[in-house]
Amino acid sequence: MGLTHLQRLEAESIHIIREVAATCANPVMLYSIGKDSSVMMHLALKAFYPSKLPFPVMHVDTTWKFREMIEFRDRFSKDNNLDLIVHINEDGVEKGVGPFSHGSAIHTDIMKTQSLKQALNKHGFDAAFGGARRDEEKSRAKERIFSFRSDQHRWDPKNQRPELWNIYNSRIQKSESIRVFPLSNWTELDIWQYIHLENIPIVPLYFAKERPVVERDGMMVMVDDDRLPLNAGEEPIMKKVRFRTLGCYPLTGAVESNASSLTEIIQEMLLTTTSEREGRAIDKDSNASMEQKKQEGYF
Amino acid sequence: MADKSYEIMQSDQIASDIDGYLRDQEQKSYLRFITCGSVDDGKSTLIGRLLYDSKLIFEDQLESLESDSKKVGTQGGDIDFALLVDGLAAEREQGITIDVAYRFFTTEKRKFIVADTPGHEQYTRNMATGASTADVAIILIDARKGILTQTRRHSFITSLLGVKHIVVAINKMDLANYSKETFDEIERDYRTFVEDMGFETVECIPVSALKGDNITEAGENMSWYTGPALLKYLENIDIESHEDEAPFRMSVQWVNRPNLDFRGFSGTIVSGEVKPGDEIVALPNAQTSTVKSIVTYDGELERAGQDQAVTITLVDEIDISRGDLISEKLRRPEITDQFQAHVIWMHDDPMLPGRPYLIKLANKTTSGEITDLKYKIDVNSFEHEAGKTLSLNEVGVCNFSLDDKVVYEAYKDLAALGSFIMIDKMTNATVAAGMIDFGLRRATNVHWQAVDVDKSTRSKQKRQKPLVLWFTGLSASGKSTIANLVEKKLLALGKHTYLLDGDNVRHGLNKDLGFVDADRVENIRRVGEVSKLMVDAGLIVLTAFISPFRSERRMVRDMLDDHEFMEVFVDTPLEICEQRDPKGLYKKARSGEIKNFTGFDSPYEEPEQADIHLETADISAEEAADLVIKAIEEKYL
Incomplete structure (x- = not known):
């Protein structure tokens, strides 16, 4: 009996998640609250049922996430009896680092990249699951499912371990760590189809709704709280919008949409002609930017 | 466009x-x-x-x-x-x-x-x-x-x-x-x-x-x-396996134990299908039980098949841990701590025979070493080459010896149980990938009793223990002569025998082979395989081949169970062989008419510890044959 492509992807991901639990001393699952994270959490719940997750779940909070993301996170982890760690870079908070005062690049580096390293070091995690997919971006297409990081959390793309069959080598030296990507072989469409098929809950921001937005540099920014400094003459207007990816609200562009159900979202996605990451300010620099960020420790 | x-x-x-x-x-x-x-x-x-x-x-x-x-x-x-x-x-x-x-x-x-x-x-x-x-x-x-x-x-x-x-x-x-x-x-x-x-x-x-x-x-x-x-x-293109009857196998990846009342075994099914009520065996310990349920997040399943990641509970409390294999009870995979495999070397540091590496096969990780690089294969010409090590990107055929037993199948039969990686113990780098050809030393196949007629029933019927008497020595050292005499004596004792020598092998089974090293190796491998079949049939096999290389004699020994292989070294000095020269071969070799002649331009590696050492300079062929009979009498006849 042949499995469908989603069943095969599901089984492969479960195998990867179980392998980490069985062979790593102190793993953690990074939870970004986005749709890919939701699928990854769902797969983890499946992998260990009826046991609860044998590792904690960690959210690196930049303090600029959408409020609805935080509500969703807390409810989801309570419903599923997760051992949730929320890490905030307190140094950054003390120095008042934010996307407006310091710019998106510094904000992302300090509150996300540095914060993640801080959290991994603090808890001594030897393996961290991430929800990245190989179809997202060119340099990810070459990254292994088990991807090794030096003690400085750097990725060396030229020195990756061969990864054959489904046999994973998760052995590391004391100061090294592994990033594990169970969704490596999923595409964006697979993710949406699986959410549809399995009825996986996702943050309501993915669905279109009247929301207050301002337009800046061709990007629609939602006024999620009163920290968004309005320029002279700038007035939030109500528009029916939704988000294709979720992150820090000032850095995440909304798209105008009428898609208020899951099938409508998928329909819209299939008929659209721009790729998913376009909504993210972070990828816009040079072509090789993601590869460079990852070498520096960005997830 | x-x-x-x-x-x-x-x-x-x-x-x-x-x-x-x-x-x-x-x-x-x-x-x-x-x-x-x-x-x-x-x-x-x-x-x-x-x-x-x-x-x-x-x-x-x-x-x-x-x-x-x-x-x-x-x-x-x-x-x-x-x-x-x-x-x-x-x-x-x-x-x-x-x-x-x-x-x-x-x-x-x-x-x-x-x-x-x-x-x-x-x-x-x-x-x-x-x-x-x-x-x-x-x-x-x-x-x-x-x-x-x-x-x-x-x-x-x-x-x-x-x-x-x-x-x-x-x-x-x-x-x-x-x-x-x-x-x-x-x-x-x-x-x-x-x-x-x-x-x-x-x-x-x-x-x-x-x-x-x-x-x-x-x-x-x-x-x-x-x-x-x-x-x-x-x-x-149709890529589904059409083997409906493939036996069930699942390698245990993680033991699922949320509380004292639940004990499940999680893993990915690599072959066949499983249902509640199926009889299974957990290997290598060979404890048997029955499947109670197939547990998933979406409810219990009535059946599960290849590639699905599931959790299985059993009726009995048996001890199973990560790396064990749950198999259908009757058709079981094999268990071994020695095998031959094709290896692709993937690291800058070369492979060193004898160095311990970690071997990860399915969910089992154990220490092991390459005992012998049998030959390298040129990836462009497919030619076999002799060698001592493998460098980055080289392919070789190697014998492995592991510290622990593994449950396996030949790679061509079931890749999931025939594939493994090698990990450097110091750096943790993945240094090689391997594909198992076959196990060595089949004595460990303890569970073949499921077959009704097997080697032991056949040998009981013949009232003898099967054995290979492997005569090795220079050309004209007297291997065939002595082996012939030994066979006659065994026949007289009522034993069932067969003599394999150049004459009845080179003209048929191996007529496609010449005398370069690769062909000599293949010649011996085939003779070894045939001997093994005859041993399985319960026969006493006598072979008379120069078989100049230790590694090939070792290979045949490895194919057989313990005590089924006796190496008989017919030790005749080169000068005496050359004097005898019944086929005129030495003469031709001296004149350069024949190339690759053992003892001249091709080496003969003497056995280091032959089971029987016959120094023929001092005794007759008849006496030598008696010595062989005497040596095997107590144990085998």
Whole structure:
């Protein structure tokens, strides 16, 4: 009996998640609250049922996430009896680092990249699951499912371990760590189809709704709280919008949409002609930017 | 430009019937393939074209592609599809692909995962990595150049990794005048040379990746070609295993123990099917039980099959841990701590026989070593070569000895239980990949009693213990003479025997073999295999071969159980052999008429610890035969 492509992807991901639990001393699952994270959490719940997750779940909070993301996170982890760690870079908070005062690049580096390293070091995690997919971006297409990081959390793309069959080598030296990507072989469409098929809950921001937005540099920014400094003459207007990816609200562009159900979202996605990451300010620099960020420790 | 009709049809359905569309899409099958070829063959262009034509490129990516094409493209401002595929910055600059990259695209029938690997010899390991998970391999050939060394290498590696289906994309047909004759000639050559590689299907398709001919649609330039376009072929090829009766096997990955009342075994089913009520055995400890339930997050299952990741509970409390194998009770896989395997070396530090490495096979990790590099295989010519170590990207056939027993199957029978990686104990690097050929020392196959008539029943019937008496020594040392006498004496004692020597083997079974080292090794291997079958039949086998190399004698010993192999060293000094020279061979060797003659220009490696050592200078053949009988009498007769 042949499995469908989603069943095969599901089984492969479960195998990867179980392998980490069985062979790593102190793993953690990074939870970004986005749709890919939701699928990854769902797969983890499946992998260990009826046991609860044998590792904690960690959210690196930049303090600029959408409020609805935080509500969703807390409810989801309570419903599923997760051992949730929320890490905030307190140094950054003390120095008042934010996307407006310091710019998106510094904000992302300090509150996300540095914060993640801080959290991994603090808890001594030897393996961290991430929800990245190989179809997202060119340099990810070459990254292994088990991807090794030096003690400085750097990725060396030229020195990756061969990864054959489904046999994973998760052995590391004391100061090294592994990033594990169970969704490596999923595409964006697979993710949406699986959410549809399995009825996986996702943050309501993915669905279109009247929301207050301002337009800046061709990007629609939602006024999620009163920290968004309005320029002279700038007035939030109500528009029916939704988000294709979720992150820090000032850095995440909304798209105008009428898609208020899951099938409508998928329909819209299939008929659209721009790729998913376009909504993210972070990828816009040079072509090789993601590869460079990852070498520096960005997830 | 791509034919848009399929996309328009699809878009119509998405717009008018999204639920129906999703239902269809969620039932799609899945195919993984690898593309083998070098930049020159147009590999990246081919993949770029597949992504482009199946509309997997979004507008913003297309813009970036167009600007890149102008900046660094090689198509004079036209879209350079190769740029879509070559990912890492370093690769873009050098214009080569240096790693394995995975690409994804979807058609209405299938989801595809493409492993895109470099074709140069120094990236053999990357290609092996991509091939390890591929259902199909696309081998690119430049129509203007035909079959090249690299074609041979790519075919060999895909065959080594057990890829069953080959598609030969004969590319750049646009530069070969779309000539049918050129295509036919390459197809004929290719089919001839892969005849013995064990592929289940080979399909040859003439294409132009650059122009789009026969990629998604036939196009008009090659009306003489009536076969499917590449994408159509990939959409329709049947890769399901048709072995309905494959025995159930699941390697235990994780023991699921949420509380004292629940004990489940989680893992991925690698073969067959399981249902509650099935009788199983947990190996290697061989405890049996019955399946109680198949537990999943979505409820209990009535049955589960290959590739599913499940959790199984059993009726009895038996001790099972990670790395154990749960199997159907009757048809069990084998257990061994020694085996022969093909190895691809993947690290800069060379393989050292005798050095302990970690071996990870299915979910079991144990320490082990390579006891013997039997030979290396040249990946371009497929020739066997002698060697002491394996360097990066070299392929060899090795004997392994492990500290712990593993449950396994031959790689060709079940890759999931026949594949393993080797890990350096100091650096934790993955240094090699291995594929098991067969186990050595079958004595450990404790559970073959399921077979009604076996070796022990056959030997009981003959009232003897089966045995191989392996006579080794120089040419004209008296091996055959003594072996003949021993056989007569055994016959007189009422024993069932058979004598294998050059005369009855070289004229039939091994008439295709010559006297170079590789043939000598193969000669002995075959004699060893035949001896093993005869031992299984309960016979006492006598063999008389020069068998000059220790490693081959050792190989035969390893094929047999303990105490089934006795090495008889017929130790006659070279001068005496040369004096006797019954066939005049020494004379010819001296005059240089015969090459590779043992004792002259080809070495004889004396046994270090023969079971029976006959110094024939001082005794007659009759006395020597008596000594042999005496030596085996107590134990065997």
